[in-house]
Amino acid sequence: MTSTLDIKIEKTKKSKLSEFDINNVPFGKYFTDHMFVAEYANGKWEKAYIVPYGNVPMSYAMSSIHYGQTIFEGMKAYKDDKGGVALFRPLENWERMNKGAVRMAMPEIPEELFMNGLMELIRLDADWVPASESGSLYIRPFLFSTDEAIGVKISDTFKFAIIASPAGKYYSEPIKVLVETDFFRATRGGVGFVKAGGNYGRSLYPTKLAQQKGYQQILWLDSETNQYFEESGTMNVMFVIGDTVMTPAVSDTILDGITRKSVLALAREWGMKVEERKVSVEEVMTAHANGTLKEVFGVGTAATIAQIIGIGYNGKDYELPPVAERKFSNKIDQTLRDIRKGRIEDKFNWMVKVC
Ligand SMILES: Cc1ncc(COP(=O)(O)O)c(C=O)c1O
Numbered sequence: 001m002t003s004t005l006d007i008k009i010e011k012t013k014k015s016k017l018s019e020f021d022i023n024n025v026p027f028g029k030y031f032t033d034h035m036f037v038a039e040y041a042n043g044k045w046e047k048a049y050i051v052p053y054g055n056v057p058m059s060y061a062m063s064s065i066h067y068g069q070t071i072f073e074g075m076k077a078y079k080d081d082k083g084g085v086a087l088f089r090p091l092e093n094w095e096r097m098n099k100g101a102v103r104m105a106m107p108e109i110p111e112e113l114f115m116n117g118l119m120e121l122i123r124l125d126a127d128w129v130p131a132s133e134s135g136s137l138y139i140r141p142f143l144f145s146t147d148e149a150i151g152v153k154i155s156d157t158f159k160f161a162i163i164a165s166p167a168g169k170y171y172s173e174p175i176k177v178l179v180e181t182d183f184f185r186a187t188r189g190g191v192g193f194v195k196a197g198g199n200y201g202r203s204l205y206p207t208k209l210a211q212q213k214g215y216q217q218i219l220w221l222d223s224e225t226n227q228y229f230e231e232s233g234t235m236n237v238m239f240v241i242g243d244t245v246m247t248p249a250v251s252d253t254i255l256d257g258i259t260r261k262s263v264l265a266l267a268r269e270w271g272m273k274v275e276e277r278k279v280s281v282e283e284v285m286t287a288h289a290n291g292t293l294k295e296v297f298g299v300g301t302a303a304t305i306a307q308i309i310g311i312g313y314n315g316k317d318y319e320l321p322p323v324a325e326r327k328f329s330n331k332i333d334q335t336l337r338d339i340r341k342g343r344i345e346d347k348f349n350w351m352v353k354v355c
Contacts (some may be wrong), residue, residue, distance in 0.1 A: 004112075005038070005045060005046075005047070005048040005113060006048070007036070007048045007049060007050060007116060007117060007120055008047075008048070008049040008050070009049070009050045009120065009124070010049070010050065010051045010052065011033075011034070011052075011124070012033045012034060012052040012053075013052075015033050015127075016033060017033065017127055017128060020166070022128060022130045022135070022166040023130045023131070023132040023135055023166075023168065024168065025166050025167070025168065027138070027165075027167050027168070027170055027302070028138065028165050028167070029165070030165060030166065031053045031163050031164065031165050032053060032125035032128040032137070032163070032164045032165070032166070033052060033053060033124070033125055033128070034050050034051065034052060034053060034121055034124050034125055035050070035051065035052075035053045035054070035121070035161055035162060035163045035164075036048070036049075036050050036117040036118070036120065036121040036161060036162040037049055037050075037051065037159060037160070037161045038109075038113055038117060038159070038160040038161075039157070039158075039159055040107050040157060040158040040159070040160070041156065041157045045107070045109075045110065045113055045160075048113060048116075048117060050117075050120055050121055050124065053163065056159075056161075058146070059148040061148045061149060061150055062145075062146055062147070062148060063145045063146070063147045063148075063149055063155045064144040064145040064146065064155070064197075066150065067145075067152055068196065068197055068198045068201075069104055069105070069106060069144065069145035069154070069155055070104075070142065070143070070144040070145065070196065070197040071097065071100040071101065071104055071106065071142065071143050071144075071194060071195055071196050071197070072140060072141065072142035072143070072195050072197070073093040073096065073097050073139075073140070073141040073142070073195060074093075074138065074139070074140060074195070074234070074300075074301045074302060075087065075088065075089075075090055075093045075138075075139045075141070075258075075301060076088055076136040076137060076138055076139060076167070076301055077122050077129050077136065077137040077139060077164075077354060078129065078136050078137075078340040078341065078351075079129045079130065079131045079135070080340070080341050080342030080343075081341050081342055081343060082342065083131070084342065084353065084355065085122065085126045085129050085137075085353075085354045085355050086340070086342075086351040086352055086353045086354055087118070087122065087139075087351070087352045087354060088258075088301075088340060088350055088351060088352075089258050089262070089350050089352075090114075090115065090118060090352055091111070091115075091352075092258045092261070093141065093258065094109065094111060094114045094115065096195070096256060096258070097109060097114070097141060097143065097195075099193070099194070100191075100193075100194035100195055100196065101143060103191055103193075103194050103196075104191070104194060104196060105154045106143055106145065106155075106158060107158055109143065109160055113160070114141070114160075117160075117162055118139070118141070118162055119354055121162055121164065122137070122139070122164070122354045122355075123354055123355050125137075125164060126354065126355050128164065128166050129166070130166050130167070130168065132168065133337070134168055134169045134337075135166065135167065135168055136166075136167050136340075137164050137165070137166055137167065138164065138165050138166075138167040138301075138302065139162060139163075139164045140162065140163050140164065140165070141160070141161070141162045142160070142161055142162075142163075143158060143159070143160045144158065144159060145157070145158050146158055146159050167302075170302040170303040170304075170306070171216070171303055171306050174306070174307035174308065174309040174323055175215075175216040175217055175298075175306055175307070175308055175309070176214065176215045176216060176308070176309060176310035176311070176312065176317075177210075177215055177216065177217045177218065177219040177232055177308050177310070177311055177312070178210040178213065178215040178217075178218055178219065178311075178312040178313075179218075179219045179221065179229075179281060179311060179312065179313040179314075180206055180210065180218045180219065180220055180221065181221065181226060181314070182206075183205075183206035183218075184220065184221070184222075184223035185199065185202070185203055185218075185220040185230060185231070185253070186199065186220075186223070186230070186252075186253035186254070187223045187224075187253065188223075188224060188252060188253060189252065190252065190253065192230075192251075192252060192253035192254060192255070193250070193251070193252050193253065193254060193255055193256060194255075195255065200234075203218070203233075206218055207233070213312070215310075215312055217232050217233040217235075217298070218232060218233065219231075219232045219237065219308075219311065220232065221281065222253065222278075223253070227280050227281060227282065228248065228278045228279060228280050228281070229248050229279050229280075229281065229284070230248055230253055230254050231248070231254055231255065231257075231298075232298045232308075233298065233300075234300050234301075234302055234303075235257070235259075235298030235299055235300035235302075235303060235306060236248070236254070236255065236257040236259070236260040236298065236299050236300065237296070237297070237298055237299075237308075238260075238263065238295075238296070238297055238298075238299060238329075239279060239284055239287075239293065239295065239296050240293075240294040240295035240296075240326075240328050240329070241283075241284070241287045241292050241293055241294065242287075242292045242294070243272065243273060244272070244273040244274070244275055245263075245264070245267045245272055245273065245274050245275070245328060246274075246275045246276075246277070246279050247260060247264070247275075247276055247279070248276075248277075248278060248279050249276045249277050249278065250276075257299060257300055257301075258301065259299040259300050259301055259304060259336075260299050262336065262348075262350065263299050263305075263332050263336075264276070265348060266332055266335060266336075267328070267332075269347075270331075272328070281313065284296075285313070285318070288318055288320070293320065293321070294321055294325075294326065294327075294328075295320075295321065295326040295328055295329050296308040296311065296320050297326070297329045304333060304336055304337075305329050305332060305333040305336075307323045307326065307329065308320060309322075309323065339351065
């Protein structure tokens with residue numbers, strides 16, 4: 001798929017950058033000076049432009065806000081120790097977004113449109129990428145239907161946009177999670193593998209209930225048997241039992257996480273035993289009881305590695321090994337940071353230089 005669209009650029013007259021301490025901002029609250037937008041109509045991508053960050057001109061009948069034809073991505077740009085800016089595995093986000101677009105009956109985004117829009121935007125707003133140790137620029141590409149019409153049908157018009165927000169640490173502390181047995185995130189044949197808005201909307205109420213009980217996140221189970229772990233919040237989940245790294249195999253109910261892939265690639269390179277398969281609650285609880293459960297953690301773009309120090313299940317709390325003893329996930333966290341900061345060789349060619 002090709003796209004030869006020229007990107008028209010209108011720069012902001014006054015940067016907002018000096019209004020913020022970008023090394024110390026809450027996650028997802030402030031946005032950079034510019035945004036990228038592309039418009040789809042008449043069966044093709046027709047326009048692409050970068051303009052000062054602003055609002056969506058929209059009708060109250062805009063189809064995506066009624067019927068949820070909307071998907072998004074989450075990725076990051078990092079500043080290395082020499083001041084260079086690079087993206088982490090952006091083509092993986094592009095590919096995943098297009099798989100989602102197909103499932104949600106939306107137009108795919110040509111690689112050039114995605115990559116050129118992304119590169120131009122981040123180049124323009126490069127000063128917004130925090131240089132701090134745990135800082136990054138969180139980038140949100142998203143695609144949504146824009147027909148002005150009531151009635152459930154595939155929209156004829158869409159917008160693809162990219163906005164960006166400086167970010168620090170996602171979780172300031174290790175987290176406690178609740179194994180959820182009444183509500184489910186995704187079902188077989190559904191859209192669990194897609195970053196579709198509705199997946200997140202349906203998770204909010206169960207997450208609120210879990211938070212009221214003192215947990216930060218939910219650890220979802222499969223909806224068919226209620227026995228196997230799926231994922232947690234906006235993270236895939238991993239376990240170290242004995243000397244084996246285990247994670248639920250991806251399926252149509254689990255997001256194919258890019259951090260997950262990266263962690264597994266490093267584990268394999270380090271010669272660790274890696275198992276991608278169904279992981280049952282029973283086997284993890286048994287490992288906990290016999291002392292072989294060494295580490296439990298979430299992996300995702302926003303948090304990178306989120307250490308899980310407690311699991312609630314069937315009314316009981318299970319305390320997990322201290323974070324300081326977790327050799328594998330601590331080494332992964334440090335290695336990913338070193339690759340992003342340009343301190344060690346990027347053997348897998350994960351970083352894509354912007355400027
Ligand atoms: C539901 C869900 N699972 C897992 C992840 C982790 O995926 P990634 O590592 O690509 O950010 C995310 C975040 O994108 C997510 O929203």
